[in-house]
Amino acid sequence: MKWDPLARKGLTGRLPEAWRQPLAVVGGVIAIVWLVVALAAPVLAPHDPLAQDLPRLAAPGPGHWFGTDQLGRDILSRVMHGARVSIPLTLMLVALSVLVGGLLGACAGYFGRWVDETIMRVADLVFAFPTVILAMVVAAALGASLTNAVLAVLVVAWPAYARVTRGLVLGVREREFVLSGRLLGFSAWRSLRVDVLPNVTGPVLVLATLDIGTALLLLSGLSFLGLGAKPPSPEWGAMVASGVEVFDSWWVATFPGLAILTVVLAFNFLGDTLRDALDPRTARAIKERAL
Amino acid sequence: MTLLAIDDLVVEHRSPGRPIVRAVAGASLAVGPGEVVGLVGESGCGKSTLARAVCGLNPVTEGSITFDGQPVTPLGLRKRKLTGIQMVFQDPYASLNPRRRVGDQIADGLRTSGDTATAPADLLERVGLPRDFAGRHPHEFSGGQRQRIAIARALAARPRLLIGDEPISALDASAQSQVATLMRDLAVDSGAGLLFISHDLSVVRLIADRIAVMYLGKIVEVGNTAEVWANPRHPYTQALLRAIPKPDGLGVLPAELPGDVPDPAHPPRGCRFNPRCPLVMDICRDKEPDFGPVACWLHEPAT
Structure with a gap:
């Protein structure tokens, strides 16, 4: 049979093999652990993340395995509760970026002309700024809060999805099944919804999975700079920032930093796996070049 | 009574930085209701x-295309009202x-025609596929089966004109004549006209009432299938017929037609076929034969 990128055997057909790669296993295990921690933090955490009832700046040891911070709060509990702040917000952020960028990009690609020009020029405008700087500017302009940090990252994150979606839509819209639908009297919206969008979602979702790590970095970066979460909130970026103030007590900054590292790593591994599973040709090419 | 009338049609492909290509350079053709017209020619001739x-x-x-007395409007972003023309495309995988x-x-086609009495499975049956295929996805089917499904979808819209754009050229030899005959039978049964495009004259002969031969954007010969087959008059048609292998x-070995199709961006002066024509005369290099049904100076109609 002719190779057809659109005729995939469903995700289930290709994933099992990809999931056996060591990186996929590592990424999957870490991600699951973090999801469980996020869900069950109130049960799992040994202390109240906000209570200041432990000795201050105690080194890691029995009773407080990750040590305590300068206010006598248990860092392990704070890192665990931090997962409840960072992970859902990151996922929501990426979902919003996909939605906004995907829809705008799909419209640009499908309708063309001035719709395309307008949307893509705005996207170029955003691309022209360094991501972090622009996010900082937006967050600072909106005022420091976690919601505003999410909005700021959304502003800088959607153009990537718009570009990818637009390119894919341009390729699909001239395909014969789309033309057939139009000849049957589909409206432009129906054609876009029924024939075009379902055939571009795969690659966009891979990009989204790869992007979860970046989004988390950016979001906690803003908190680190004081533009996101406010002090008592156990947000990882903010915790690293407070750890910088007490540099000799290495545990204060290290453990929330490790939390960020592992989550980003896990989602990058998962994204790579998903990409390889969906596009075996690229995966094979990469492997051959590596050998 | 003609259903589709193509009159002096010119279609140009324009792309920036390249010469304008006249893919169709003044072609006229008519299809009546219930009539099957086969359009044949080499690859790249503008079919x-x-x-x-x-x-x-x-x-x-330039020129005009009228369907049922109304000009055919280009397919834009608006919802298409003109659903009387349906097409079966070349690549069954796309x-x-x-x-x-x-x-x-297939249900999309039924919705187009407002047909609530017919089920998609009924149409699958009509194209010779089991009814329970309706619940499957396209990747489960072979090229021939996909093309049957595409035909079922097009027919569900109850078109008055069905167009097959090389619908069989990507299929196995065994499926080719089956699918072609199926398309013909279903179109004729429903009273629709069929414009069947192919480069395979031997299949077209089986299904077409009339044959139109196209060369480099022009229709060089039109005629009744049996007549064209038995007595081709244009040298290009003769060459095409000689090129069909005979399993006798x-x-x-089939005779080869020397040379390639010229670049449609720079068609030769005079008759478009003159550089390859075995019977070329002086007038052919000078003046284009602008008449029918056989556009050849050897068959100039008496005035």
């Missing part, structure tokens, strides 16, 4: 462009949406 123009997929540069069940795709066991 597909002509078919796409009839559906409104390629803009018309003509069905890979993400939707084939039954749903005599081991005679």
Whole structure:
């Protein structure tokens, strides 16, 4: 049979093999652990993340395995509760970026002309700024809060999805099944919804999975700079920032930093796996070049 | 009474930085209701462009296409009202949406015609496929089966004109004549006209009432199938017929037509076929034969 990128055997057909790669296993295990921690933090955490009832700046040891911070709060509990702040917000952020960028990009690609020009020029405008700087500017302009940090990252994150979606839509819209639908009297919206969008979602979702790590970095970066979460909130970026103030007590900054590292790593591994599973040709090419 | 009238149609492909290509350079053709017209010619002669123009997929540069007395409007972003023309495309792997069940795709056609009495499975049966295929996805089917499904979807819209743009050229030899005959029978049964495009004269002969031969954007000969087959008059038609292999066991190889199709961006002066024509005369290099049904100076109609 002719190779057809659109005729995939469903995700289930290709994933099992990809999931056996060591990186996929590592990424999957870490991600699951973090999801469980996020869900069950109130049960799992040994202390109240906000209570200041432990000795201050105690080194890691029995009773407080990750040590305590300068206010006598248990860092392990704070890192665990931090997962409840960072992970859902990151996922929501990426979902919003996909939605906004995907829809705008799909419209640009499908309708063309001035719709395309307008949307893509705005996207170029955003691309022209360094991501972090622009996010900082937006967050600072909106005022420091976690919601505003999410909005700021959304502003800088959607153009990537718009570009990818637009390119894919341009390729699909001239395909014969789309033309057939139009000849049957589909409206432009129906054609876009029924024939075009379902055939571009795969690659966009891979990009989204790869992007979860970046989004988390950016979001906690803003908190680190004081533009996101406010002090008592156990947000990882903010915790690293407070750890910088007490540099000799290495545990204060290290453990929330490790939390960020592992989550980003896990989602990058998962994204790579998903990409390889969906596009075996690229995966094979990469492997051959590596050998 | 003609259903589709193509009159002096010119379709040009313009792309920036390249010369304008006249893919269709003044072609006229008519299809009546219930009539099967076969359009044949080599690759690159403009057959597909002509078919796409009839559906409104390629803009018309000059000339006109009328369907049922109304000009065919180009397919824009608006919802298409003109659903009386349906098309079956060449590539069976691109003509069905890979993400939707084939039954749903056939149901789209039924919705177009407002037919609530027919089920998608009924149409699958009519194209010779089991009823329970409706719940499957396109990747489960072979090229021939996909093309049958595409035909079912097009027919569900109850078109008055069905266009096949090389619908069999991507299929196995065994499936080719089956699918072609099926298309003919279903179109004729429903009273629709059929414009069947192919480069395979021997299949077209089986199904077409009339044959039109196209060369480099022009229709060089039109005639009754039996007549054209028995007595081809244009040298190009003669060459095409000689190029069909004969399974008669005599081991005679088909005659080759020398040369290639010229670049449509720079067609030769005079008759378009003159550089390859074995019977070329002086007038052929000078003046284009602008008449029918046989556009050849050897067959100039008496005035």
